[in-house]
Amino acid sequence: MNWLHTWSGVVLGSLLFAIFWMGTLSVFDKEIDRWMMPASRLALPAEFSYETMRPAYQAALAAKSPSVLLLVPNERNPVITALWRGTDGAFAQHMFDPTTGAELPDQGTLGGSRFIYPFHYSLNLKVLGLGYWIVGLCGMMMMVLCVSGVVIHRKIFADFFTFRPERKMRRATLDLHNVAGVLGLPFHVVISVSGLVILFSLYFPSSIWAVYRQDVRLFGREAYGSYVRPPARRPADLVSFDTIVAKAKSVWGQGEPNYLYVFHPGDAAAYVQANRSSEDVVSNISHMAYVDGATGELLSASKPEKPAAVTQRFIAGLHFIQFKHWTLRWLYFVLGLAGCVLIATGLLFWVESRRERHRKLGRSGARVVEAVTVASVTGVLIATLAFMVTNRALPLGASAFGVERGAIEVVGFHLVWLLTLLHAWSSGGRAWIGQCWTISALAVAAVLLNAVTTGDHLIRAIVHRQLWPVAGIDATLLIAAVVAACAALRLARSRRVAAVSLQEAGA
Amino acid sequence: MKIFARTALAIVGGYVGTSAIIAALAMIAVAMVGMERSEAATLGAMLGFVIYLGVMIWSFAEPALIRVTLWLGAVTALSLTLVLLLSRLPS
Structure with a gap:
């Protein structure tokens, strides 16, 4: 179970992080729409x-x-x-x-509900519906990871109360992985199962084919009326x-x-x-x-739905969060972030525990995984922020090389994401610090650009009820900027401490 | 190589086997329990995720890979036979 958890985690962790991150943002996809489409702040x-x-x-x-x-x-x-x-x-x-x-x-953007949300369930890969199947497989592997993770941690309750941030970085990383995993376990399981169950007829059509045979289309009529x-x-x-x-x-x-x-x-x-x-x-x-x-x-x-259909709709509803409940909506957001932390710390722990050994042996494994991890954790955050900053920096109707703004935002997202990978590869372990600072700067830039281009700055947004979605996004961006800056400072300090102790050991 | 075989068995073999099992279960539910077609199809597909997870974990955890291969092959063959037999029944 240990190797299963380690290797499926390291192979699929990057994709899982992107899916979890986009899903977490999709909790507020409509609010992101308001932020990116100023004319709709009504x-x-x-x-x-x-x-x-x-x-x-x-x-x-x-x-x-x-x-x-x-x-x-x-x-x-x-x-x-x-x-x-x-x-x-x-x-x-x-x-x-x-x-x-x-x-x-026309607001010239795909915004949250047509870029971020479909990215969450299809990676925006439309060829042969491939994206759905990749995400589906990741969902299944998330379940496998949850089960194998629980099996590994027999001392699950002890882990729950163990967090040693003052200890070495590697120990703290593992503790954080365990805390996020154990605390959020019910959420991680339910969110993975429910995500799969939404698309039951796509992922497991054989039961429909079996009972409907040649008239599969009748399923829609009988199941949904x-x-x-x-x-x-x-x-x-x-x-x-x-x-x-x-x-x-x-x-x-x-x-x-x-x-x-x-x-x-x-x-x-x-x-x-x-x-x-x-x-x-x-x-x-x-x-x-x-x-x-x-x-x-x-x-x-x-007609009123029958038991199996009622069950399916309920499980799907748990994932869709179309009910009106702001406390629960924020809870989904926070637990989604906990899922991101779980995946990111899992990847980090793999790198931390192999970095030294791989360097001595001249193997590139840890270096490759670290670069991919940096790009898929801080990189996707930077790309998302670049997507939002592009939206506010370019005026409506702007175009380049015959490409309209909505498409420029999407190209920008992917280009920036690729750049973060190149940066991560070229600067090794230091890349975390640089990318954390970039997150911080982009988040502040997004808030400032929104204020300048629309006049809906944070104070104004808090005062007007219809601007609350904008206020929420701006406030979250500012919190993200502070957290990213703190992370950058802390990482820089621990690198200095490590460098000093290495010198002392050498002397 | 062995890990590749194991992974392929878990992901591809598990999916094919699960699809066959739920097809047979749905047809049994309609033909013998009298469940409505849309209900049997929905229930079967939802059970699919649970069965698939079980098969995946088992093929990763079982030391003797041949045991999983034989069991999964046998259950899949049995399910497909049931599907064939039941589809000859007048609907």
Whole structure:
């Protein structure tokens, strides 16, 4: 079990860290969106009329899109978000003001919900869906690591109370690994299992193939109560969105929809799929009502879910955190960071316990792993910060070599990440210090740039309720800057102490 | 080389074996227990993660790799036979 834990950890640790880091940030993906899309820092109207979504619908209709998905504004995402297929055939996302219904200018960024969040579950690798499978395998290996880790630590309760930061760096690293691992064990297990269970039909489709055989598509209809009908090829107007929502609510009783999905806009056979928001429950329920677009009559509604489906939706809901609970949301964030610490200290311990030995033997193992570890721990933090700084440093509509800002941010992220690897390789163990200082500087730069380009500095953001997401991001960035600076100072000091004791030993 | 074989058995063999087992379990649940198709498929896929984890840990922990290979091969073959037999039943 020991070699299994050591070697699967060192092989997959870097990827696992990236997945955990992006997942931790995804807890606040909507808040990152607000930070990166200044035009969307809006207040929710006291009374929201669903008819406010009409201009968004009309725009999709004008583009002759076969369908349009309208996301209902909510506390974390206060704009009307509409997704439709443009005349060029590609899906595009548009934002509309929740009070007036007017279209907001394109914000030229993928932001948190379209870059950071998909990175978490697919690494943004779209070829053959490869990213999903890599992340899935990492999820399984995280489980293997949790089990083997517990087996190694028979003295699990003693480990729980053991933290010796004053001892040697290597000892402190291992203690921190154990504390983060034992304290966060329930979280690490649940977050890995639930992440996998979300995509059960992708990862283990054989049970679906077995029972449905040739008509696999029926699974969606039977498990989720989805409904389809072809267009009538006759024009007709869509009834009021308020009527549609009222009809849908007659099915659910309480609860607002979180989206309205209009199929065949402008057609006499248009229909609207309304899904009940799950902000008041843990479970990621799909309570759907299908309403006729031309008459406002109810066409179909999903039936109450059966036990296995209820279980799956609950486990998925644990991971999606779509419920409204700020304390729990922060707890997920903190535990996610604990997961990052667990993975990073595990990698560090591997390097620390081999560095001297490998150098004496002339082996490059520890050096390679250390460079990769630096790049995948502090490197991905720097790349993320560079992604945010680029967003605020370049004006909206900026482009270079025919590449728009949204794409520049993504290229910048990857380029900076690569640079951190080169830096880590060239400067060895000292790279930690330099990269910690870089994190600190970039975090402060991000806060300053936000204040300069949008005027929403921290004090102003704290005063205005609709700017709280910005205040939260800014405050977290400042805390990160302080922590990174302290880490850099401490690392520099312990290197000096080590150098002095080495000299004394030599003399 | 031995580690490579072990890892391949755990990851690839474990996945193939698990897929066969859950397919058979889901079909048994539908044909003999009378569970609804969507429920059996969902339950089977969720059990897949648990079974896969068990097979992975076992293939890493068992000293005699041949034992895991034979057991996993036998259970997979049995599951596939069940899938074939049950798919001949009129649905």
